[in-house]
Amino acid sequence: MTSILIVGAGAVGALFGSALARQGAQVSVVCRSDYEVVSREGYDITSPLLGNHRFKPHQVFREVAECKTPPEFLILTVKVLEGVDRAALIRPAVGPGTVIVLIENGIDIEGEIAAAFAENELLSGLALVGVGRGAPGKVDHQMLGQLNLGRYPEGPSAAADRLAAMFNAGGIGCKVTENVVxxxxxxxxxxxxxxxxxxxxxxxxxxxxxxxxxxxxxxxxxxxxxxxxxxxxxxxxxxxxxxxxxxxxxxxxxxxxxxxxxxxxxxxxxxxxxxxxxxxxxxxxxxxxxxxxxxxxxxxxxxxxxxxxx
Amino acid sequence: MTSILIVGAGAVGALFGSALARQGAQVSVVCRSDYEVVSREGYDITSPLLGNHRFKPHQVFREVAECKTPPEFLILTVKVLEGVDRAALIRPAVGPGTVIVLIENGIDIEGEIAAAFAENELLSGLALVGVGRGAPGKVDHQMLGQLNLGRYPEGPSAAADRLAAMFNAGGIGCKVTENVVxxxxxxxxxxxxxxxxxxxxxxxxxxxxxxxxxxxxxxxxxxxxxxxxxxxxxxxxxxxxxxxxxxxxxxxxxxxxxxxxxxxxxxxxxxxxxxxxxxxxxxxxxxxxxxxxxxxxxxxxxxxxxxxxx
Structure with a gap:
């Protein structure tokens, strides 16, 4: 069973995580602000695409460092903001074989992660999705729900193909690109x-x-x-x-x-x-x-x- | 006694009108929104430059057409807005000898007035003043209070000199320019x-x-x-x-x-x-x-x- 850790599991992370869990992956989340509710009840997701359902992660962590076993895929869905050191944030959970996946907005956002984890495969992903957080633990998926994924900086990737297949099986249309930049x-x-x-x-x-x-x-x-x-x-x-x-x-x-x-x-x-x-x-x-x-x-x-x- | 009509006597018009009245001009105003208060009590002006005082216009009109005797100077202080025909607004009060004075913001705002009143002298004026309207009839002069005035489109003007002298005598520093554009x-x-x-x-x-x-x-x-x-x-x-x-x-x-x-x-x-x-x-x-x-x-x-x- 593929182990996946979602870091920054807000609305986007929860929705995509639930799709991966649906098709059989072992999905854990790091979720700071909604930790209490999510660790107790999971996410309450309303979605026209995946249906209304409850997503109970395998494990819910408050901090990355609580995750003692490095996942096969670490998916980062936090915002890219000045003053937020994303490499330091994920470092405790990155193992030698962990594939790091960025599902984040922006241009030139991969460089610092690629430099910090030169030995790890890095996938860069673009989400096209309208999803918001209502009350704590509530995820309101409004429209769309697609991913575009590829190896950074370019080229084919068996890991990208594998993750895309899981997304597609879970209900999220995911395309693999060899030119993610x-x-x-x-x-x-x-x-x-x-x-x-x-x-x-x-x-x-x-x-x-x-x-x-x-x-x-x-x-x-x-x-x-x-x-x-x-x-x-x-x-x-x-x-x-x-x-x-x-x-x-x-x-x-x-x-x-x-x-x-x-x-x-x-x-x-x-x-x-x-x-x-x-x-x-x-x-x-x-x-x-x-x-x-x-x-x-x-x-x-x-x-x-x-x-x-x- | 010089007759002056101020059209659009909001804060700027009231302040400048009061300065002209102080030095002896016969200043009337067209004042729509505060008509009731102003016609009864005049303007209540607080000003660090002119002192706190009450300004009782010679006549207070609700509409320009109520002014039956064309003034020597018609000073327009309304905003320059799309859909507001300023020429039509002032036409009822413009006589053959009336000098039209625009004290308004913007670039290229004189052309339509110059075209509509080709026989009248047109002065263009720039106010540098911080003044606001409080309650109806209340004028709160906060800072500055200067005018720059000149014949449109250019050149010397005895009328500009005369009006500037009145402003200066009334306490508002007014410079005449031969290049008002x-x-x-x-x-x-x-x-x-x-x-x-x-x-x-x-x-x-x-x-x-x-x-x-x-x-x-x-x-x-x-x-x-x-x-x-x-x-x-x-x-x-x-x-x-x-x-x-x-x-x-x-x-x-x-x-x-x-x-x-x-x-x-x-x-x-x-x-x-x-x-x-x-x-x-x-x-x-x-x-x-x-x-x-x-x-x-x-x-x-x-x-x-x-x-x-x-």
């Missing part, structure tokens, strides 16, 4: 645009951001900057990607980005992982990205205002 | 930058906007765009202007821009007059202004969100 750039075209725009002026939902021809043209220009950076970084995007993303966003009901929800609930925002690293890649490759630079300056001011107010 | 561009370097930035992310005050080296560098780059547009429009700015504005802003206590206060109190914002016209001038003159274009797109989204919510 390119996939991350592709996701950044949406993420590095809609996320920062959504937190300017209070909270803007996707319907407002695509509400007029002018606003749509603006979003398009911002996305073009991300595409130019991605191309300079060696990952040219498909010429139709931007229109597909805009049409795809229009096709689903208006919604708030993850950054907008973090803003609303005064949670830390992944500005650096999602936007700051994108801007730094632009600077590194000499690509002009004035819209993203502006959004970056504005979101950092917002962050400063919120932290001054808290 | 250039003065307007100079003001836009501050206004078109700090105003829109201040309403992104809720409300940012000047201390947050100049809070870090990065944010200050961003403000500086935005100001450089305004300077480039101004230069292309024939009004090169002094090379030290930007640093003077930044230092000057740092030198006074943190405060909220007029647009931030409008945002806070859900009042219409002068996005088009302050920023939209600046961006359109950039496009017209072929000047690249990606930061201002971004701020314009974002502020229009904010406006759309607020109007959808109201």
């Amino acid at each position: 390119g996939a991350r750039w592709q996701k950044a075209v949406w993420n590095a645009t809609f996320n920062p725009v959504s937190i300017t002026g209070g909270m803007l939902d996707t319907a407002v951001m695509l509400g007029t021809p002018e606003s749509t043209a603006f979003i398009r220009r911002a996305m073009q900057e991300v595409c130019a950076i991605a191309a300079a970084a060696g990952h040219p995007m498909h010429p139709k990607l931007i229109e597909q993303l805009i049409e795809g966003t229009r096709a689903i009901p208006p919604y708030h980005t993850s950054m907008a929800l973090d803003y609303k609930y005064r949670r830390p925002m992944e500005i650096e992982a999602i936007l700051g690293n994108t801007v730094r890649a632009a600077r590194k490759h000499g690509v002009s990205a004035p819209i993203l630079e502006t959004l970056y300056a504005l979101t950092k001011m917002i962050e400063a205002r919120l932290s001054a107010a808290s | 250039g003065a307007r561009w100079q003001k836009a370097v501050w206004n078109a930058t700090f105003n829109p930035v201040s309403i992104t992310g809720g409300m940012l005050d000047t201390a947050v906007m100049l809070g870090t080296p990065e944010s200050t560098a961003f403000i500086r780059r935005a100001m450089q765009e305004v300077c480039a547009i101004a230069a292309a429009a024939g009004h090169p700015m002094h090379p030290k202007l930007i640093e003077q504005l930044i230092e000057g802003t740092r030198a006074i206590p943190p405060y909220h821009t007029s647009m931030a206060l409008d945002y806070k109190y859900r009042r219409p914002m002068e996005i088009e007059a302050i920023l939209g016209n600046t961006v359109r001038a950039a496009r017209k003159h072929g000047v690249s202004a990606p930061i201002l274009e971004t701020l314009y797109a974002l502020t229009k989204m904010i406006e759309a969100r607020l109007s959808a919510a109201s």
Whole structure:
């Protein structure tokens, strides 16, 4: 039985963990904030994809160090935030054969983990899922639920194939890519645009951001900057990607980005992982990205205002 | 006795009107929202510059059309907003000899008035004043209180000299300029930058906007765009202007821009007059202004969100 440890088992981690457990993996979780409820009752998950069900992890830990047996897969689903040393966080549970899996947002988020665990295989994963946490231990899966997974920095991986097969068997569509960095750039075209725009002026939902021809043209220009950076970084995007993303966003009901929800609930925002690293890649490759630079300056001011107010 | 009609006598109009009345002008006002109180009791003004006093206008009108005798000076202090036809608003009170005076924010705000009243002398004025309205009829003058006035589009003006002398005699420092369009561009370097930035992310005050080296560098780059547009429009700015504005802003206590206060109190914002016209001038003159274009797109989204919510 495959042993899996999910570190940072919030809504995303719990949902994906439950899918892996359903198909027979031994899934344990490290879960700090909801520890009491989850260790007693597990997660109460409502999901149109997996059905409403209760997910009882094999073991529930409050700290990574409580996990004495290194898992075969350690899946990290914590936010990528300044001041959070993810390598130090997972180190106590990483064994020689542990495959480390990052299911996290952002650009250039793998480097520090790859450097810290040079001997371990590292998989990088992108989730496309709308899922939130209600009360402690309650997971509300609203829409989507797909994964894109690949060896970092590139190439085929038997471990990725194996994990993907488990996800698929458990009900979460999971594709394996040999170019996960390119996939991350592709996701950044949406993420590095809609996320920062959504937190300017209070909270803007996707319907407002695509509400007029002018606003749509603006979003398009911002996305073009991300595409130019991605191309300079060696990952040219498909010429139709931007229109597909805009049409795809229009096709689903208006919604708030993850950054907008973090803003609303005064949670830390992944500005650096999602936007700051994108801007730094632009600077590194000499690509002009004035819209993203502006959004970056504005979101950092917002962050400063919120932290001054808290 | 010089007859003066102030149209849109909110805080700015009342304060400046009271200064003119103090030195002997016959000042009437058109005042819609506070009509009841003002017609009965006048304005209750607290001012460190003019002292705390009551200003009883010669006549108080609810509508411009009630003013049957055209004044020598018609001073317009209403906001410049989309959908507000200022020419139609003042037409009933404009006589053949009436000098029209705009004391309003923004860039390129004179053209429609100049076209509508081609035979009248038009003065354009910029106020540097911190003044707000408290309860109806209450005017709270907080700081500054200066005017910059000149014939539109340029050149000397005996009427400007006369009006400035009255302001100065009444306690409001007023300079006459022969290049008021250039003065307007100079003001836009501050206004078109700090105003829109201040309403992104809720409300940012000047201390947050100049809070870090990065944010200050961003403000500086935005100001450089305004300077480039101004230069292309024939009004090169002094090379030290930007640093003077930044230092000057740092030198006074943190405060909220007029647009931030409008945002806070859900009042219409002068996005088009302050920023939209600046961006359109950039496009017209072929000047690249990606930061201002971004701020314009974002502020229009904010406006759309607020109007959808109201």
